[in-house]
Amino acid sequence: MKTLLTNIRIETGYLTQDNFTYGTATKEIAIIFDAGVVTDVLDDEVKINKAKLTQNIIVIDGQNNLLLPQLREMHVHFDKSxxxxxxxxxxxxxxxxxxxEKEFDYLKKAPLSFTQRMENLLNLELSYGVTHxxxxxxxxxAVGQKSLEAAKKVLENYHDKLDYELVAFPQHGLLxxxxxxxxxxxxxxxxxxVGGVDPISIDGNLEKSLNQTFELATQFNAPxxxxxxxxHHDARQTFAKFLSLIEETNWQGKVTISHAYGLRDLPKEERKELFAQLAKNKVTIISSISLDFVIPPLIELKSAGVKTxxxxxxxxDCWSPFGSGDVMDKLNRYAEIFDLTSQKELTESLELVTNQKLITPAGWIKEGMPADFTLVNASSTAEFVARRIPVAKSYFKGQQVK
Structure with a gap:
């Protein structure tokens, strides 16, 4: 059945006076979604009122909340929690x-099942509004396919709440x-x-380790x-090999590097040249915004056109006693560490957890998009990021999750 979500706002532009951006312009809209897809975006009061009178339509009051894209958790470990x-x-x-080795031994004897631990993690993140x-x-x-099979079984019970990607991760070293x-x-x-980890310091053979990684990727057409x-130099060598293999296999846009600590170690001019090559080959960098002073230079990467x-x-987990499970905490930390204090910087930072540009004259949401979105009781995206305002509601395929 069709659903009409009314009384919601989207941002359409920045408000500026004397070269100072002090906020964002918003407009009230309504959206209609059906079978998990947005079918109409209405910004005319007459059309909205007419839609309300349509037979067999569910009407939901959005309570003047700000409409934002789906929140995405881009690096987690279902099997480690x-x-x-x-x-x-x-x-x-x-x-x-x-x-x-210690982690493997611990998880084999953990006093709570894989299923319960993974459900606890999913439920925690869903409570913060994440649906990807x-x-x-x-x-x-040593573990074979057990963890993958267990994760897939749990995910069957969440098919109406989230979508997901599963990375085959040879944590103990491919070689x-x-x-x-x-x-x-x-x-x-x-x-x-296809996942992987440290071809030099773990596998001890840069060429063989990455060659096998790309062999798997190309054989299965997998990112x-x-x-x-x-x-330092190990990072320099590894990125050079990655770029060489990307170009050799035409794997542009299909490679993500998580953590990428070594990018911080390279001299400025070398970074500039390397970042341009990463952008050209559409390599993505993902960071968990750790506080051990090895965060890659994310602002430089973004400025160079590298998706982050x-x-x-x-x-x-067995690696850290910390972690709230709220990806917006991580984004807030990112903004504070890199001193992103302006309206524009804070607004644009949300792309790191949504993969969606927000500020356009017509608004970011369009007909034909999946009905995956977030509602927030905030005046703007910038306020949502900076003030850590809780997500009010989240929707996945048109169904309310939070």
Missing amino acids: KLGIPWTPIEPVQNRIERF FRSHIDIHP LSNAFSEMKSALQNGATL IDYHLHER FIGNDNIY
Whole structure:
């Protein structure tokens, strides 16, 4: 049945006086959606009133809330969460390989099932308004396809609340754990992206590790989302190899690098040249906005035309006791760290968790779009980001989730 959502606002432009942008202009609209798709966008009072009289239409009052796009969680780990387990601090380790091993041992014996832990994570993020998830799922011989199968089973019960992407993630090293065969199975079994981690410091063979990663990607026509913590010269070499393979395989627009700490280590002129190449090859950078001073230079990347996103990553797991599960907390932290205080900067920052440009004269929402959106009791997007205003309601395929 058709639904009419009335009394909502969208931003259409910036309000400026004496070269100072002090707010955004908004206009009242209504939208009609049916079968999960926006069928009409109405900004005329006569048309809105006429729509209200249509037979067999559900009318919902949007209570003068601001209409914003779907919130997206672009980096999470469904299989790692300890949510619901009584407090345990993080065990000290000597290196990341030891961390992998301790985590694997802990999760095998965790006092709460995979299903319950993953549901706790999903429910937490849904409560904050997120309705799109990209999750990495560990794939290696010791775990096989168990985590992927368990995640898919949980997601069947959330089909009407969210959409998702699953990354086959050889966390213990594609080469180090001999995971190539399991990765193939995962990509045949529902994973939609190819993951990877540190071809030098974990796998110990840059050429072989990335060649196998791209072999998987091209064989299954799957995008790549790769965890890269390499620093200094190792980062330089790794990015050069990535760009070479992207151009060789025509994988432009299909590669994401998560973390990308090493970009911070490169000299300014080298960064400028590399960032231009990343933009040319449509490489995406995703950051979890960590507070250990290795955040990549996201503002420089964005200015160079590199698409950037934000994700939560750790939400109380064997790697970190922190993480609220609210992606808007991460965006607020990003804005504060990079001193984004203007109306325009704060507004544009929302693209990092929506992948949607907001300010256009006609408004961002169009007929034919999925009916996935967010309602916020804020005067503007900038206020929503800066003041951490809670999401009032979220919709997925036209159904209210929050």
